[in-house]
Amino acid sequence: MKEIPLAESFAYPVGKQETLTAAKDDKDEWYQALKFGEQDHLGEDWNKNSGGNTDCGEPVYAAANGEITFAADAGAGWGNVLIITHQLPDGTEVQTLYGHLQEMLKTRDEVQKGEQIGKVGSANGRYLCHLHFEIRDRSSRDWNRPGGGYSTDRTGWLAPSEFIGQRRKRDR
Numbered sequence: 537m538k539e540i541p542l543a544e545s546f547a548y549p550v551g552k553q554e555t556l557t558a559a560k561d562d563k564d565e566w567y568q569a570l571k572f573g574e575q576d577h578l579g580e581d582w583n584k585n586s587g588g589n590t591d592c593g594e595p596v597y598a599a600a601n602g603e604i605t606f607a608a609d610a611g612a613g614w615g616n617v618l619i620i621t622h623q624l625p626d627g628t629e630v631q632t633l634y635g636h637l638q639e640m641l642k643t644r645d646e647v648q649k650g651e652q653i654g655k656v657g658s659a660n661g662r663y664l665c666h667l668h669f670e671i672r673d674r675s676s677r678d679w680n681r682p683g684g685g686y687s688t689d690r691t692g693w694l695a696p697s698e699f700i701g702q703r704r705k706r707d708r
């Protein structure tokens with residue numbers, strides 16, 4: 537089996553990814569318009585505080601080291617979707633999913649944390665631009681595929697901000 541680089545730490549996929557926080561009233565430019573679990577949401581919707589479509593085309597970064605294992609236009613509700621598979625230092629695998637991308641800059645191979653992989657989009661005009669961001673573990677029924685984005689059964693989906701908060705790099 538091919539070795540993928542270990543995901544030693546995680547960061548947010550947009551903005552100043554190492555220092556971002558989730559609140560709307562903080563000093564950074566981004567906030568979560570729809571949180572994990574709200575309205576059965578399986579991810580977090582990241583928008584710029586400036587609203588509307590001001591975030592169209594903004595860079596989307598790999599949240600951690602890993603390998604792109606899914607890249608496709610996943611249909612009307614999704615638009616372009618990238619999934620990165622990450623191996624944690626304890627051997628566990630998780631996946632991060634990046635939805636509604638305006639453009640995918642990379643569709644295969646290894647990626648490093650912080651590498652730009654795409655641009656924030658609107659799922660081909662279906663929504664105001666935002667990033668739909670999910671983190672899953674191996675128990676997810678939608679491992680390595682987009683799935684539904686919303687469900688009352690969140691088994692296998694992790695709360696992204698909580699997960700990242702526990703795994704940020706602390707030495708800078």
Ligand SMILES: [Zn+2]
Pocket residue numbers: 570577579580581667668669685
């Ligand atoms: Zn969403």
